[in-house]
Amino acid sequence: MLERYIHCLLKEIKLRSTQWKDYQFSTIYLGGGTPSLLEPFQIEQILKAIFHNYVLTTDTEISMEANPATVNLESLRGFREAGINRISLGVQSFQDNELKILGRIHRVSEIKDTLGALAKSGIKNINLDLIYGIPGQTWKDWLFNLRMAVKYHPQHISAYLLQLDPSVPLARRIISGEIPAENEDLQYAMYYSTIDYLSGQGYQHYEISNFALTGYECHHNLIYWQAHEYLGLGVGAVSYQNGQRIINKANLHDYLTRLESDGICDTKILETMNEREKMLDALILGLRMTTGIKPSELEVRFGIDFIQEYYAIIKKLEQDGLLIIEPDRIRISRRGYFLSNQVFSRFI
Amino acid sequence: MQNRIRNFSIIAHIDHGKSTLADRLLQETGALAEREMREQFLDKMDLEREKGITIKLQPVRLEYIARDGETYILNLIDTPGHVDFSYEVSRSLAACEGALLVVDASQGIEAQTLANVYMAMDLNLEIIGVINKIDLPGAEPEIVKQEMENVLGIDRDEIIPISAKLGIGVEDVLEAIVARIPPPRGDENAELKALIFDSYFDAYKGAISYIRVDSGKLKKGDIIRMMSTGKEFELTEIGVLNPFMNQVESLKAGEVGYLAAAMKNVADTKVGDTITNAGRPAPRALEGYKEVKPVVFCGLYPLENSEFEKLRDALEKLKLNDASLLYEPESSDALGFGFRCGFLGLLHMEIVRERLEREYDLTLLATAPSVIYRILLTDGSEVFVQNPSHWPDAQRIEMVMEPFVKASIMVPNDYIGAVMELCQEKRGSFVNMEYLTPQRVMISYNLPLAEILFDFFDGLKSRTKGYASLDYEIKGYEASDLIKLDILLNGEPVDALSSIVHKEKSYQRGRALVEKLRKIIPRQMYEVAIQASIGNRVIARESVKAMRKDVLAKCYGGDITRKKKLLEKQKEGKKRMKQIGRIEIPRDAFMSVMDIESDK
Numbered sequence: 001m002l003e004r005y006i007h008c009l010l011k012e013i014k015l016r017s018t019q020w021k022d023y024q025f026s027t028i029y030l031g032g033g034t035p036s037l038l039e040p041f042q043i044e045q046i047l048k049a050i051f052h053n054y055v056l057t058t059d060t061e062i063s064m065e066a067n068p069a070t071v072n073l074e075s076l077r078g079f080r081e082a083g084i085n086r087i088s089l090g091v092q093s094f095q096d097n098e099l100k101i102l103g104r105i106h107r108v109s110e111i112k113d114t115l116g117a118l119a120k121s122g123i124k125n126i127n128l129d130l131i132y133g134i135p136g137q138t139w140k141d142w143l144f145n146l147r148m149a150v151k152y153h154p155q156h157i158s159a160y161l162l163q164l165d166p167s168v169p170l171a172r173r174i175i176s177g178e179i180p181a182e183n184e185d186l187q188y189a190m191y192y193s194t195i196d197y198l199s200g201q202g203y204q205h206y207e208i209s210n211f212a213l214t215g216y217e218c219h220h221n222l223i224y225w226q227a228h229e230y231l232g233l234g235v236g237a238v239s240y241q242n243g244q245r246i247i248n249k250a251n252l253h254d255y256l257t258r259l260e261s262d263g264i265c266d267t268k269i270l271e272t273m274n275e276r277e278k279m280l281d282a283l284i285l286g287l288r289m290t291t292g293i294k295p296s297e298l299e300v301r302f303g304i305d306f307i308q309e310y311y312a313i314i315k316k317l318e319q320d321g322l323l324i325i326e327p328d329r330i331r332i333s334r335r336g337y338f339l340s341n342q343v344f345s346r347f348i
Numbered sequence: 349m350q351n352r353i354r355n356f357s358i359i360a361h362i363d364h365g366k367s368t369l370a371d372r373l374l375q376e377t378g379a380l381a382e383r384e385m386r387e388q389f390l391d392k393m394d395l396e397r398e399k400g401i402t403i404k405l406q407p408v409r410l411e412y413i414a415r416d417g418e419t420y421i422l423n424l425i426d427t428p429g430h431v432d433f434s435y436e437v438s439r440s441l442a443a444c445e446g447a448l449l450v451v452d453a454s455q456g457i458e459a460q461t462l463a464n465v466y467m468a469m470d471l472n473l474e475i476i477g478v479i480n481k482i483d484l485p486g487a488e489p490e491i492v493k494q495e496m497e498n499v500l501g502i503d504r505d506e507i508i509p510i511s512a513k514l515g516i517g518v519e520d521v522l523e524a525i526v527a528r529i530p531p532p533r534g535d536e537n538a539e540l541k542a543l544i545f546d547s548y549f550d551a552y553k554g555a556i557s558y559i560r561v562d563s564g565k566l567k568k569g570d571i572i573r574m575m576s577t578g579k580e581f582e583l584t585e586i587g588v589l590n591p592f593m594n595q596v597e598s599l600k601a602g603e604v605g606y607l608a609a610a611m612k613n614v615a616d617t618k619v620g621d622t623i624t625n626a627g628r629p630a631p632r633a634l635e636g637y638k639e640v641k642p643v644v645f646c647g648l649y650p651l652e653n654s655e656f657e658k659l660r661d662a663l664e665k666l667k668l669n670d671a672s673l674l675y676e677p678e679s680s681d682a683l684g685f686g687f688r689c690g691f692l693g694l695l696h697m698e699i700v701r702e703r704l705e706r707e708y709d710l711t712l713l714a715t716a717p718s719v720i721y722r723i724l725l726t727d728g729s730e731v732f733v734q735n736p737s738h739w740p741d742a743q744r745i746e747m748v749m750e751p752f753v754k755a756s757i758m759v760p761n762d763y764i765g766a767v768m769e770l771c772q773e774k775r776g777s778f779v780n781m782e783y784l785t786p787q788r789v790m791i792s793y794n795l796p797l798a799e800i801l802f803d804f805f806d807g808l809k810s811r812t813k814g815y816a817s818l819d820y821e822i823k824g825y826e827a828s829d830l831i832k833l834d835i836l837l838n839g840e841p842v843d844a845l846s847s848i849v850h851k852e853k854s855y856q857r858g859r860a861l862v863e864k865l866r867k868i869i870p871r872q873m874y875e876v877a878i879q880a881s882i883g884n885r886v887i888a889r890e891s892v893k894a895m896r897k898d899v900l901a902k903c904y905g906g907d908i909t910r911k912k913k914l915l916e917k918q919k920e921g922k923k924r925m926k927q928i929g930r931i932e933i934p935r936d937a938f939m940s941v942m943d944i945e946s947d948k
Binding site for chain 1: 873899902904916
């Protein structure tokens with residue numbers, strides 16, 4: 001099956017390149033699922049196909065998501081040789097009981113082994129994903145996880161609040177009362193402690209949930225937040241081009257058969273946006289970054305005088321202490337990060 | 349021709365199968381092709397089908413070939429079975445010569461049914477007893493027959509056992525209608541007198557009236573006169589409902605049908621009015637209906653202040669279908685401009701609100717319902733107050749009186765204790781108790797109407813496992829020790845949240861109310877203090893802490909579209925909130941003033 005999939009993916013890479021031949025790509029990101037389950041030679045096949053069919057910058061950031069215990073020193077070296085220069089590791093927690101609640105198969109000992117291998121792998125740009133707000137997790141538990149993460153000197157840390165879709169088993173256990181419901185005040189304390197602690201350790205808080213040593217912000221994600229265009233390849237992948245967000249067949253069987261028998265990659269339009277909608281996208285994504293947005297840039301890109309048209313809303317948000325207005329820059333306040341939906345929803 | 353007309357109604361308690369029987373009658377007489385059939389056909393509103401109850405009657409004309417070989421015209425005028433709508437029942441009954449009394453074979457007669465049967469007997473209607481659902485395992489038709497004979501004096505041998513669901517006995521019912529219900533009497537050559545028993549507004553034809561011709565006849569082109577107002581109109585269309593609108597040349601004495609006369613003003617077709625011919629008017633109108641007076645009031649406000657005119661328009665149109673609805677403009681400091689509306693009961697109120705929202709695309713906010721209080725002031729004058737925010741200052745009040753009802757509750761004797769306990773809790777005083785059969789009793793209590801309105805019925809159902817049924821009639825005013833309970837948000841009184849409570853229950857209620865509000869007011873950008881006060885005295889306090897989290901932790905390429913939808917949904921949710929000062933309150937909060945006890 002895996003081989004079949006890669007075969008189709010390679011086909012898609014070639015097929016869709018015609019639409020993107022005028023673009024120069026500065027990042028590649030292998031993620032969603034666990035790409036680290038692939039063999040290094042398979043990653044190499046994929047990347048080679050991309051290099052061959054698309055125009056790339058010289059210093060392309062090429063990231064791969066990996067889960068602990070799915071990689072070892074040998075495979076990591078293989079990935080590096082294939083072209084991977086950044087690894088995002090789904091650590092989530094440094095405590096076994098928390099990993100168990102999250103339904104993660106790996107254990108803390110395996111995380112430590114993987115981090116050890118990473119240090120020797122020659123890959124010099126590492127992100128660790130961590131989750132807070134896990135049922136039963138105390139403020140101290142969370143700070144312990146953060147301290148553990150920092151001990152390994154990653155260049156980048158993503159700290160995510162646990163947010164569950166009501167359909168997942170863990171959410172159902174919370175709804176049924178088996179596991180205590182979230183505590184908004186505790187989550188608030190955890191979030192702001194994260195910002196304070198990581199800043200003290202030299203990490204810049206550059207997006208609501210993301211922290212990096214200077215120069216190590218994830219370029220790939222910055223492209224999303226700056227509302228630039230991107231191409232998504234593979235089953236269920238989303239692309240953004242010419243104001244349209246489109247999605248590949250999300251059903252694996254359909255994806256494979258269409259490519260195999262018809263040589264066609266079916267996509268579906270998720271949304272088509274006009275200039276104003278595109279601007280609002282750029283706004284609500286841009287405000288996720290601590291640097292915020294530049295109204296002059298929005299005007300150049302979308303032809304809309306943002307300050308003038310949204311003056312009342314912006315002023316109100318400033319009064320509420322959620323927005324900070326500076327010369328040609330608007331950004332969310334410290335208080336506003338954890339209430340950012342309150343900001344975004346006013347503009348929609 | 350008149351000899352072969354039968355006008356009849358169906359009296360039944362909710363769930364005793366009235367609509368199902370009506371469906372069967374439609375099918376049996378071929379009024380509907382199989383493909384046109386759907387359940388509860390005569391319940392026109394979606395609301396009725398959803399709730400499985402009949403709110404609004406729709407007349408229907410059936411043609412039935414009886415065993416004697418003759419074709420009869422049967423006009424069925426369906427009736428609602430809820431206490432709030434007994435008014436509508438009386439309208440339907442007045443247009444009939446007979447009624448089917450449908451009783452559930454396992455439930456027996458309910459209090460409500462009894463009241464409606466007495467109403468039919470008062471109008472000298474022929475009553476045909478029908479026991480439905482004889483196919484169900486719990487059916488005890490013999491016991492129910494006994495009960496009908498004991499309580500209503502209906503000959504047990506003439507009662508027809510049926511299963512409307514399975515179609516058993518339906519033909520017997522049709523034959524009994526033909527054989528036992530007298531044909532209408534009324535001279536078609538006399539002056540025209542036609543009773544308007546219902547009307548509704550049609551966007552194309554104007555006001556449509558459902559009528560029963562008592563004497564004389566009418567045809568298209570006639571100039572008709574409304575006897576109460578003297579207004580005249582030219583008939584543009586007359587017809588029958590079989591069950592779809594079907595135009596006819598004329599309608600004669602005894603017949604039932606509809607008419608349209610390009611009446612644009614909703615007040616032009618008053619239900620209960622008599623229509624006559626302008627050229628040859630009748631000397632006297634038919635006896636109209638007893639004017640019904642609303643007993644429960646609440647404020648209805650558009651969530652968007654700009655929709656006030658739209659709401660006025662909608663109320664005006666709805667009023668045409670629903671003579672019992674009263675409304676007048678009022679304003680609230682908290683809610684802006686709206687209407688004080690009067691209803692027959694809580695179900696009526698709920699239905700009107702839902703119809704306004706669905707049929708007129710409004711988003712409304714309802715304040716807690718109130719009865720009309722009668723207050724004697726120290727200066728010797730008297731005022732009637734149906735809005736707590738108009739309650740006089742305590743030092744000006746000499747005495748407060750509130751409406752009391754005589755409630756009749758029918759219940760299996762196992763639940764006598766439970767019912768009496770509930771009535772005592774609701775400030776009731778015992779009147780008497782009567783055994784209908786060895787197993788069933790009727791208990792009578794005097795109770796404050798306000799207690800009945802709020803959650804009495806829910807309490808009754810839950811404490812008697814659904815076996816009890818309730819009917820009540822208003823007796824008049826009695827003195828009560830009542831005071832006004834105010835709610836303050838961040839120190840500001842919110843008039844729309846005030847309520848009138850019994851003094852002895854005021855502390856408990858104040859505490860329960862602030863607790864409830866704390867749960868339903870979502871966290872805001874700032875802390876919200878909720879206080880309950882009597883006069884200037886704060887008796888309870890809670891607070892809603894400031895919101896601290898409203899964030900999407902992750903937002904990347906693949907799911908931006910989905911995340912935006914979440915934000916839009918959140919925005920929609922906000923639109924359904926009422927902004928009072930800086931506080932956003934869910935619109936249901938205003939109703940919560942009444943629900944606090946049923947939540948416990």
